[in-house]
Amino acid sequence: MANHKLRVMMLGGLNEIGKNIAVLEYGDDIIVIDCGLAFPDEDMLGIDLVIPDISYLEKNADRVRAILLTHGHEDHIGALPYILKMINPPVYGTRLTLGILESKLEEHKLKDTAKLITVEAGSVVRAGVFACEFIHVNHSIADACAIAIRTPVGTVLHTGDFKLDVSPIDGGMMDLTRLGEYGREGVLLLMCESTNVDRSGFTPSERKVARSLEHIFLKNTDKRVVIATFSSNVHRVQQIVNASVKFGRKVAITGRSMLNIVGAAVELGYMKVPDGVLIDVSEINKYPYDMVTIVTTGSQGEPMSALYRMAFADHSQIALTSNDIVVLSSHAIPGNELLVGRIINELYKRGINVYHDDHEVHVSGHACQEELKLMHNLIKPKFFMPIHGEYRHLMQHKELAEFMGMSAENIFVMGIGEVLELDEHSCKRAGTVPSGRILIDGLGVGDVGNIVLRDRRHLAQDGLIVVVATIDIDEKIIVSGPDIISRGFVYVREAEELMDEVRAISGDVLTKSLDNGITEWTQMKNGVKDALTKFLFQKTKRKPMILPVIMNI
Secondary structure, eight states: OTTOOEEEEEEESBSBSSOOEEEEEETTEEEEEOOOOBOOOTTSTTOOEEEEOOHHHHHTGGGEEEEEOSOOOHHHHTTHHHHTTTOOOOEEEOHHHHHHHHHHHHHTTOTTTOOEEEOOTTOEEEETTEEEEEEEOBOSSTTOEEEEEEETTEEEEEOOSOBOOSSOSSSOSOOHHHHHHHHHHOOSEEEEEOTTTTSOSOOOOTHHHHHHHHHHHHHTTTSEEEEEOOTTOHHHHHHHHHHHHHTTOEEEEESHHHHHHHHHHHHTTSSOOOTTOEEOGGGGGGSOGGGEEEEESOTTOOTTSHHHHHHTTOOSSOOOOTTEEEEEOSOOOTTOHHHHHHHHHHHHHTTOEEEOGGGTOOOOSSOOHHHHHHHHHHHOOSEEEEESBOHHHHHHHHHHHHHTTOOGGGBOOOOTTEEEEEOSSOEEEEEEOOOOEEEEETTEESOOOHHHHHHHHHHHHHOEEEEEEEEETTTTEEEEEEEEEEESSOOGGGOHHHHHHHHHHHHHHHHHHHHTTOOOHHHHHHHHHHHHHHHHHHHHSOOOEEEEEEEEO
16 A cells, blocks of 8 residues: 555535535545535525535445544534435544434434444544544534544644633643644644634633623523523533522523433533423423523524524413513524524514623634634644635635745645545645535435526526416317416416416417427427517516426317
C-alpha cells in the first residue's frame, strides 16, 4: 500500500449548514465521520428532510470500515436511520450520542440490526489502516468529540463542532492538552468547523444563560414559565431544571424529540433531576401557575412543534394565557426568521410576554474567531480544509488561516463531492465522486427530485387547469366535454366568461386534430396545452399548469 494516497471528501456540510458527512479513503479502507441531515429550503415544497447522497459509499459498501460520530445533533446523526438501510458498518459514538441515536433507530425498526459501539473521550478505534482517537471538546450538547485519525501518510484532525468553554456545565473543559500533543507530533490536514467564523472574540460560556434564566424567574414569580429550546441542548435543559428547583417549580416536558432526548440524558446520567421535580404534562393543571415550568420544542417556529400549537391555541393539553411568559432560548437558524417571528407576533397578540434574543437567553455552541485561532495555533497543520459552513464561512475561514500564517497554497476550499488527495508532502484536488442531496417526503426517500419540485413550484405559483374530454376516435367526434376544472388559478364562478373561452378553444383544438386525422394522444394533448398556454398568458399574464385528460370511448 506504499503507493496509495489518502483521499478525503465531504459528501455534505460544504456551502450549506447541516448534512455534515466526511469520508476518508486509503487503499481498500474507508471511514465515515458523521452522517447528518439538513432541513429543506423554502423552495422545497412539501419536503420534510434532506440527507446526503451516499451512492459512492453504497458502491463501495464492502470497504466501509466504520462510521464515527462526533456528537448527537441532527445535522451530524439525523441521516443515519436512512443511511443504515443502505450500508451497515459499525457505528462508534459516545454514550449520549448513541443513546439519542438508539431512539431514532427504534422508530425505523433498525435497533436490532445496527452495530452500535460505545466509546469515550480518549478511546482509539481501529478501522482498517486508520486509528481514530476521540478527543473531548465543548459544544452545546454533552459528550461532543473531535476525532484525530492516524493514517499511513499522516494525521488528520476533524474538529467536529466545538467551542472553548472554560466553565462548562459538566464534562470539563476541551482537552487542549491532547490537541496540543497532536500539534507537536505534526498534523497533515486540519478539517475545522466554520459556522461562527464571522463572529469576533470568544463564544460566551453556557453558564451565562443560567444568570439570565434566574433573572427571568425572579422577575416573573407570579407567572407560568414556558421555555423553548433545542431538544438536544441537554446542558440548557439542565439549567432550566436547576432554576426551576431554586424557585420551587415543577418541570413538565412536551414535544416528542424533547421527551426522547431528555429521557435518554436522565437515564444515562447526563442530567441530574431531583425526585419529584419532573411531572407529566397532563398534570400541570393540578399546580398553581407560579409553580410550573414547561420545557418545549419549537424554538425555530416549526409549524408542527409543541410551541407553535400552543401559540395558535391548538395544543391538546396546554392553553397559554396572559398568566404565562415564553422564553425562546435559541437564535433563529438562517431561513427560519419568518417562522419564529410569526410565533412571537401571535404570542404578543394573546397578551403573552416573550423573552428572546435581547435577553441573553442563548449562547452559541460554535467557536468564534479567537477560538478558531487557538485551534489553528495548537494544531499547526501542514494543510487545511475549512468545513461546516456556507461558502462565505469557508472563505472567511481561509482568510483567518492566512492571517495565522498559513500559505494560501496549502488551504483548500472544497465543494461537495470534490476529492482532496494527500501524501506525506503534498495535497491536491483529484476529481469528484457522486454526491448531492436526497429528499425525504413522508415515507418516500429519494422519489421526489428536481422535476417534481419544479411542478410543485409551478402549481404553487400559477395553479392548475384540467381539461377533460371524451372522444370517439373511430367516428372522429367529441362525445363529451371538454369540461374545465380550475384549482389555484381563478375562482370559476367569478370567471365564467374566461372558462367558456378556455372550453371553446380546447374544443376547437380537439376538433381540428380529429378532422386532420391526428389521433396520437401526446400530439392532441400538446395541442391543447400550447393553445391554452398562449391564450391564458395573453389574457392574464399567468402560466398555470395545464393538464389535458382525453379518453377514448
